[in-house]
Amino acid sequence: MTDTARALEAAGEAAEPPAPPDTARPPSQERASLGKDAWLELRARPTVWAAVVTLFLMTAMALAPGILTSLLTEGGDHCDLADSKLGPSAGHPFGFDLQGCDYLAQVIRGTRPSLIAGLAVTAASLLIAVVLGLLCGFYGGWLDALVSRVTDVFFGLPFVLGATVILVAFPDHGLGAMVLVLTVLGWTTMTRIMRSQVIALADADYVRAARMLGARPARLMVRHILPNAITPVIVVAMLNVGAVISGEATLDFLGVGLQYPEVSWGLQLNAAQAFVLDHPHLLFFPALFLSATVLSFILLGDAARDAFDPRLK
Template sequence: MPDRRSDRSDRSDPLGAQQRASADALTVGTAEEVEGAPRGLWSDAWHDLRRNPIFVVSALLILFLVLISLWPSLIASRSPVHCELGRSLEGPSAGHWFGFDTQGCDVYTRTVYGARASIAVGVCATLGVALLGAVVGGLAGFFGGFWDTLLSRVTDVFFGIPMVLGAIVFLSMITLRGIWPVVLVITALGWPPIARIARGAVITAKQNDYVQAARALGAGNTRLLLRHIMPNAIAPVIVMATIVLGTFIALEATLSFLGVGLRPPTVSWGVDISAASDGMQFRNAPHILLYPAAALSVAVLAFIMLGDAVRDALDPRLR
């Protein structure tokens, strides 16, 4: 039923009715503008990532791996170094889902605890590679000229060193053991690809109008690089770092398998794979190799999938 009082009020005060209608239209228009307002690069990327099933699955897997790396006792109640020689090479059974290895250690417990060293090496090496590569590539791309030529030639020298061969040579000469020598060697040999990506991104970003305007207003090189260029050139570095993280986890396992990476009593997937590499033992007890190898494959695949999803979200040309 129509509201007669409202009709009478509108007729008696037509100017007020017009003002209310204008206010309503302005409110609706403002809400539509806010809802459809353009998002920035990072908010737009997060909007796409949340709707990408590959990102969701890989992120959940990585979150699980990080949790068991920090607190392996959440799902493994035994000690990874508690072994019973009398149960050597026993197959999976109730309470020992993955069976026992050659030394009579519980394979399930060692697989869970092995995530700590393997992921620690991958994460620390990736942080070091990303930082070193971003600094070298960013400086080369920003200053150009002599410094660009010098840093680019240094990058080319490191590009010429095969990563696995170089890591074997350097680790063979180091007497220290543990994760840090492996992290340092991977960092020293793995930064050139990220440096080259950072250099190209900085060269592209410094040609934008807002950088030229900031320079004209008197901004120094440090402010230009840290406040205006790097925040807009860091996306390719993050994508590359996410992808190589899984590669570095596999590299640690490779070096440990060859006997120059992590060594016992350190517990890692690469160490367990190396211990189970005897052909006779694998034929008699395949579980001692399959489970740590499967855990390694899942971790590497999860990080590569995450990197692909992040790349698709941050690169507008792929949309």
């Protein structure tokens, strides 16, 4: 081959376009986070949606009882002793209570104290549990020993009995006092769980790496440990709301909680116990609302526990 031919062949090879990059490889997919997986699992459960709808209705009744009363009843604010204990009828689907007031309106008004007590007690207990659990689990030492002994003492106190003894000692109490008493008696379980989670995460590799990089204890606890330790406590808190609502209604039923003229499901059950055979609607409707609310929080808590627990996957 002549030199000219070789030069033309080399020029032709150089002019050939480069091979296109390999685009047949599928793009890499990020692994779904635990939160996204949990949400997908939760929204696929009919029981979760039933619980959410029920709690939405209960919240609406607690926030705007007057509006719902005017929409669902006829003369909901009017009471006539001539109508005392009458059963359900047109315009009054729940009948009348002992004072001759529309029972649906009274049951709707009884929603607010129960929801306020359940949410306020749980929020306060959760705050106490997060603070004490972080400090005790991270630092240990005498603080951990002291808090552990105090929680042992409170675990030895029966919930309803302890609240009864305290509330009887202060007969002029209201909803605020009940929230305070139930918080004092209800913070221990979440604190124990938070403490155990912090202890398990304090020696994790990413926490050690952050500590070696100079992160201060406050940053370690808030930025690295708390987000990974809070999920089991949130699940227990959801279950705790139902337990607190049940406890508040029990105290009202026993006569040591809210007092007349306050309106609550527990007080309505207390008033209905003497007439349950002749007028069962007095017991049935507040018990139905109470059971539906408590069951909804329990179902949400159980579903959240199953969705966020990787051991159940």
